[in-house]
Amino acid sequence: MGSKLVGCGSAVPKLIVSNADLAQIVDTSDEWISVRTGIHNRRILSGNETLGSLAVEAANGALEMAQVNAREVDLIIMCSSTPDDLFGSGGQIQRDLGCKDAWTFDITAACSGFVVGLITATRFIKGGGFKNILVIGADALSRYVDWTDRGTCILFGDAAGALLVQACSSDEDGLLGFDVHSDGHGQRQLTVLARDERMEITSSMNGAPLFPPKKKSFSCIEMNGKEVFRFVVRCVPQSIEAALDEAGIPTSSIDWLLLHQANQRIIDAVSTRLDIPSDKVISNLANYGNTSAASIPLALDEAVRSGKVQPGNTIATAGFGAGLTWGSAIVRW
Numbered sequence: 001m002g003s004k005l006v007g008c009g010s011a012v013p014k015l016i017v018s019n020a021d022l023a024q025i026v027d028t029s030d031e032w033i034s035v036r037t038g039i040h041n042r043r044i045l046s047g048n049e050t051l052g053s054l055a056v057e058a059a060n061g062a063l064e065m066a067q068v069n070a071r072e073v074d075l076i077i078m079c080s081s082t083p084d085d086l087f088g089s090g091g092q093i094q095r096d097l098g099c100k101d102a103w104t105f106d107i108t109a110a111c112s113g114f115v116v117g118l119i120t121a122t123r124f125i126k127g128g129g130f131k132n133i134l135v136i137g138a139d140a141l142s143r144y145v146d147w148t149d150r151g152t153c154i155l156f157g158d159a160a161g162a163l164l165v166q167a168c169s170s171d172e173d174g175l176l177g178f179d180v181h182s183d184g185h186g187q188r189q190l191t192v193l194a195r196d197e198r199m200e201i202t203s204s205m206n207g208a209p210l211f212p213p214k215k216k217s218f219s220c221i222e223m224n225g226k227e228v229f230r231f232v233v234r235c236v237p238q239s240i241e242a243a244l245d246e247a248g249i250p251t252s253s254i255d256w257l258l259l260h261q262a263n264q265r266i267i268d269a270v271s272t273r274l275d276i277p278s279d280k281v282i283s284n285l286a287n288y289g290n291t292s293a294a295s296i297p298l299a300l301d302e303a304v305r306s307g308k309v310q311p312g313n314t315i316a317t318a319g320f321g322a323g324l325t326w327g328s329a330i331v332r333w
């Protein structure tokens with residue numbers, strides 16, 4: 001059994017935060033951010049917007065494009081590290097979409113989340129029994145940004161994107177090859193840790209454990225930007241080459257390179273290493289910043305709707321980030 005990609009959709013919050021807006025709250029400038037990252041604006045949740053509402057809007061766009069009814073969806077894979085509900089936001093999305101007959105679960109794999117979700121969907125289809133799977137990538141990293149840290153607050157934005165993956169015959173298979181990795185030795189390079197309150201607890205009880213324990217919360221994003229940058233430029237080209245090998249096609253057959261949108265310098269370095277010309281590289285980072293698990297389906301949706309990506313095109317896509325995790329998929333649109 002093969003998997004084809006039959007619809008995509010995306011949604012972004014209304015509030016636009018420019019580099020100039022950030023220069024009002026931290027010691028930075030439009031020039032520094034533009035030159036070092038390629039980012040000009042990002043969108044941030046505000047008012048009544050939730051991550052779930054963005055995810056539902058994106059998923060509805062994918063269903064509409066695919067002309068598939070909500071009741072025909074049998075699995076929803078919600079890829080997010082910043083859900084509205086820590087127990088998982090798939091259930092809320094299933095309810096709001098009206099996908100009454102769908103099973104759902106969440107995947108947490110930071111900026112690799114969407115590629116992991118896409119590969120997982122194709123494995124469920126290959127295993128049999130699943131026909132229409134919604135893969136949603138949605139993140140609101142603004143919830144965990146330290147707005148006093150100029151090294152991280154300039155990078156991230158909120159968004160959602162979705163893809164409908166449908167069962168088909170194996171000769172129509174849209175997943176041509178894939179490659180996935182994790183390296184926990186790099187886990188400390190990029191974290192949002194549960195706040196450790198043990199010190200506070202033990203001191204308040206003269207060293208004795210406190211019961212009942214205090215409610216935990218999460219710290220802000222902490223990142224060693226230089227190390228993350230080096231890891232990506234070292235590992236992602238190799239991963240794409242491994243996925244191309246599995247697909248049995250050369251780099252020259254790729255119509256589009258669509259990387260997780262983290263930094264324009266990363267996108268340029270990876271495409272240069274793979275010898276892929278810039279006119280085959282999809283980038284919308286300037287408008288949205290790093291939207292984590294949403295970045296790939298958001299950029300894909302824009303490229304499909306603008307007519308850039310055409311039916312039959314081959315796309316090399318790769319996600320990478322916290323974990324450390326990284327993975328690539330060669331897909332046919």
Ligand code: ACO
Binds near residue numbers: 028029263
């Ligand atoms: N404005 C002005 N100056 C700044 C800013 C800022 N916003 N941020 C840092 N600086 C300063 C630093 O303090 C430093 O000053 P110093 O030389 O006086 O010490 C100088 O600029 C250079 O800082 P670096 O951190 O070395 O800058 P670098 O060129 O590495 O760029 C950046 C930083 C943009 C974060 C880059 O390292 C990067 O993009 N790394 C990859 C990060 C990434 O992709 N993370 C997401 C992974 S996906 C996920 O899972 C969420």
